[in-house]
Amino acid sequence: MSTLRLEVVTPERKVYEQDVDMVVVKGVGGELGILPRHIPLVTPLKIAPVKAKKAGSEEFIAVHGGFMEVRKDKVVILAETAELGSDIDVARAQQAKERAEQRLASKQEEIDHKRAELALQRALTRIQSSGH
Numbered sequence: 001m002s003t004l005r006l007e008v009v010t011p012e013r014k015v016y017e018q019d020v021d022m023v024v025v026k027g028v029g030g031e032l033g034i035l036p037r038h039i040p041l042v043t044p045l046k047i048a049p050v051k052a053k054k055a056g057s058e059e060f061i062a063v064h065g066g067f068m069e070v071r072k073d074k075v076v077i078l079a080e081t082a083e084l085g086s087d088i089d090v091a092r093a094q095q096a097k098e099r100a101e102q103r104l105a106s107k108q109e110e111i112d113h114k115r116a117e118l119a120l121q122r123a124l125t126r127i128q129s130s131g132h
């Protein structure tokens with residue numbers, strides 16, 4: 001069976017580089033499943049886990065927005081931050097989730113709700129990507 005190369009890159013490092021059978025991402029227009037020989041495509045991504053499927057197993061990468069470029073047999077995801085599911089500090093993400101939820105529940109005017117909402121999405125994406 002043919003495979004495609006998945007690369008996840010941040011300004012600091014290459015987070016992931018593997019040959020996989022399928023990539024599933026959450027684009028701004030909805031979920032996309034990318035198989036080898038997919039048509040070329042560029043899309044912004046939502047803050048969400050990216051799923052890499054290979055040989056019957058699945059890996060998750062927490063990707064915090066950014067863009068995906070699909071070429072013939074290659075998918076490149078560029079994001080400001082991203083972590084492998086297995087590298088995620090779940091307790092830290094849980095604390096970030098609770099902080100964001102408290103901020104969103106607060107009636108204080110100086111709370112930046114958009115910022116808290118994004119922090120909550122990052123924390124939830126990390127928790128989901130870690131398999132918890």
Ligand code: ATP
Pocket residue numbers: 064081082083087088089090092093096119122123126
């Ligand atoms: P926190 O409030 O816990 O710092 P955050 O969402 O504000 O979370 P970011 O600004 O998105 O954190 O990330 C800062 C750096 O810390 C990045 O390099 C990111 O990969 C890393 N990071 C953040 N949270 C975690 C986590 N739970 N596990 C592993 N790495 C993390």
